[in-house]
Amino acid sequence: MSPEERDFQEKVDAETKIEAKNWMPDGYRKTLIRQISQHAHSEIVGMLPEGNWVTRAPTLKRKLQLMAKIQDEAGHGLYLYSAMETLGADRDEEIQKLHDGKAKYSSIFNYPTLNWADMGAVGWLVDGAAIVNQVVLQRTSYGPYSRAMVRICKEESFHQRQGYQILLDMMREGTQEQKDMVQDAINRLWWPALMMFGPHDDESPNSQQSMVWKIKRKSNDELRQMFIDQTIPQLEFLGCTVPDPDLKWNEERGHYDFGDINWKEFYDVLKGNGPCNRERIATRKKAIDDGAWVREAAVAYAAKQKQRADKAA
Amino acid sequence: MSPEERDFQEKVDAETKIEAKNWMPDGYRKTLIRQISQHAHSEIVGMLPEGNWVTRAPTLKRKLQLMAKIQDEAGHGLYLYSAMETLGADRDEEIQKLHDGKAKYSSIFNYPTLNWADMGAVGWLVDGAAIVNQVVLQRTSYGPYSRAMVRICKEESFHQRQGYQILLDMMREGTQEQKDMVQDAINRLWWPALMMFGPHDDESPNSQQSMVWKIKRKSNDELRQMFIDQTIPQLEFLGCTVPDPDLKWNEERGHYDFGDINWKEFYDVLKGNGPCNRERIATRKKAIDDGAWVREAAVAYAAKQKQRADKAA
Amino acid sequence: MTQQEVLQEYLLRLADSDMILGQRLSELTGKAPAVEEELAVMNVALDLVGQARNWYEYAAELINDGRDADKLVFLRDAHEYRNLLMVEQPNDDYAVTMARQFFFDVWHYFTLKSLVNASDERVATIAAKAVKEATYHLRRSSEWVKRMGDGTEESHRRIQDAFNLLWRFTGELITPDEVDHAMFKAGIGPDPEQIKQDWFGMVREVAAQATLTVGEEDAWMYMGGKRGEHTEHLGHILAVMQFLPRAYPDATTW
């Protein structure tokens, strides 16, 4: 270990935040760039399954809520890209990687949203799973990322409660058809939500180093268990079930036991073979490609304005 | 008059059909090409206002009828382009003129179709007006055009009856909302339908020559009066009205009197300033432009096939 | 029409125009040309639908036939909608999206600015909040028109094409009908003549800065939205927007 490395690790161990101007190991920087950009991409790609229903939201109230949520997500994307840029990464390059299939985003967004209750279930389960991850990330060792997480977590919790409320209202005051939508949404999204925490700890080779660097603070399996433990009581309160016959409370462990995740599906979706992978990337790529002239116009105009100001000065 | 010209006119006067291989005056040829291509373009552009509702037809029966009608119109377009080609005109060139705004089509298709009853009213009024024109054109002096008209007229009459039936069913068995749709459709389409017969005879400079050549067989005003006289009893049977306070039966003339047509609107639409002129042409142009590679593929494949056959022989 | 019916009609015009433009903008979710624009587009859409809700709620109270704001949005067919034709035009490229926004924003800003002083207190209150949002919308769309007009050759061509394409829908913004006149007389609506002057003034000024040409004042104009005669687009917008409440008529809560 070099002196800088030792110094860096001591800071991390002492829970002192690493800042952009501080020395950091290359691996730390790369891991963070990868992780933050994935997170940013997920916010942006995550707008698409919601965009599928924002035009069909069934009341003004729900439409406004969903629009506000989508707006927040665009905001989160921006903070996160900014946090990533403090590490010297370039936003456009990272987005290009996304479009080339070289960068990842949360696999959950490769599943389609098929009924209105999905807007509730995405808020409750997907944002819920994200929060479990993110709450821990508020204490992540990299300062700008940690601070972005604090801000994002607040809004995500709001989204999660709102999502849960959508489901609760439908279960309490809805017709049978609406109740069926809720159960159907949970059936489809439950397993993909559990997959959001990533592979088992022993299949997650980079996790160890990330734990030492305190980029990661809890293991995939720990986080998954936390999520299940907090979610099942909420599920029962809804009066719904999850599609897992093995799910039951284990008094001894003090946790819920649950069935095996279909890891083949997990890796399939990761490789691009999910229901909507092609469509999601194609939509994002088209947006950015079609928008090139718009961004170029803004740059050209700014340059002209500067030139004029310089001349005038 | 040259001997050919005299011979030609004698044939026309004797009601002998002129055929493609016969000598004919340049003006006759040009007038016919213009008229037949306009007629063909109208069949094709006329599919668009119907295409706007074919995806929303409210019953299987009505959907099938509308699809069959659209199919017939594509067929009419084909016959008419073929009849036009017997005169030495090129289909692609004439279509190019349409897309460049140099060729006309029936102005009625520049009005939007705004409710389902429009599918009835278009059939009844628009096809009805077309038939009044076309019945006379069955006796037009140019053989291929005359024969195309015979075939087309049969199908158009069927469409007209079907259109009327849509309105009649809604007026007889429909809800108040449906009855309102019918009246609304008639209100919007009545005057544009009357405009289909073209300007007053004294404003129609080419008509005279066309009458002599028996391309045209009745004047615009005569045809318009025929249409009104046959349509008003049907209107009354529906229990609807037309938006013309001056409309009333004139015992002395033995015809219906009717109010002044808004000729400014007529000429506006003709100049491109109708509600849908831009959209209609843009849609057609896009279809043909986007389809270029498809047509090229077919030509290339046919050439390869021929080459292979030649080699094998 | 009674005075109150005229007001109802006028409120629906404001509400429907906000609503349909908000709907069009929300179609752009995840499809804007930059992440910053995702945020901005949704922000404007959110403001507009929020304003629409305020107008609908007031309209529903006056109409007082048991329909609430949601029912007005989700259970009226196209011929009952009173929005301007401009706002129902498709998003097309971002130049068309922005030209549509700009033409609308200029009208919206001056209209709301005047409505702040409406003799009807409820109208004045809603307008007071809305005009702040509309001020931002107008600043944003004006800026974009200038960026595009005075940006690159391509952006200039595109925004000029968009101006030309949409010009025929501008007449409806500034051509008063009997409802507009009646609302002005009642001390609620703006002076139509003033709106027209302000609209042209602002549009010409921004266009000049953007090196763009605008159409003629006496060009042929496509109108009809304010009396419920729309373009073919609205029916398709409503088919999507209204699907759930129509497909599940027994659902009272969502």
Added chain:
Amino acid sequence: MTQQEVLQEYLLRLADSDMILGQRLSELTGKAPAVEEELAVMNVALDLVGQARNWYEYAAELINDGRDADKLVFLRDAHEYRNLLMVEQPNDDYAVTMARQFFFDVWHYFTLKSLVNASDERVATIAAKAVKEATYHLRRSSEWVKRMGDGTEESHRRIQDAFNLLWRFTGELITPDEVDHAMFKAGIGPDPEQIKQDWFGMVREVAAQATLTVGEEDAWMYMGGKRGEHTEHLGHILAVMQFLPRAYPDATTW
């Protein structure tokens, strides 16, 4: 499921697949690449919707809950639809339209050919008429696949891209589930193994003539339509298609 319920389910799959493909094709009205294709596309669409009607009418009789064919078409939401995912995919360019048609037509032709000999007389009668139409559809789409594949460089690229794009939806055509197995056992549905062989045989033969490559048999496949789990497209198709009957629920005649 009882034997009859299985049959109902099977009939809805046939009906819904015909219906949704017919709907997709009718979206092309006035937008086909040539006038001849306008005629041909509408002809195929008309055949498919006509066949759908026959299947729906039989299904409605069996279901016997007061719903007629129209109600089955216009009042079921996406999760109740049983069509193949293939047919709900967007028209895109004409290569995608044609690849979709070809993959479907091969399946449709062999399925109907087998259904002609169904032990259920009504099924056999409907199939006997439909197979004649499907024979023409298949001839047409095969010809176009060959023209595009062995046409120009551009057309080759486009149809190959379309094959690649849609390959993941082909698995559903030839992967039997319990309904397919039960129908075969009942002497109504085709032998799933035979359909698979025939489908691959024909697709590979035409692709070879068209100088195209086809995907792997064991490639990842997107399925779910037959059990009502669709792609995001179907909801939008239905919003348009079902608008009128849902917006005017009191209308009994149109």
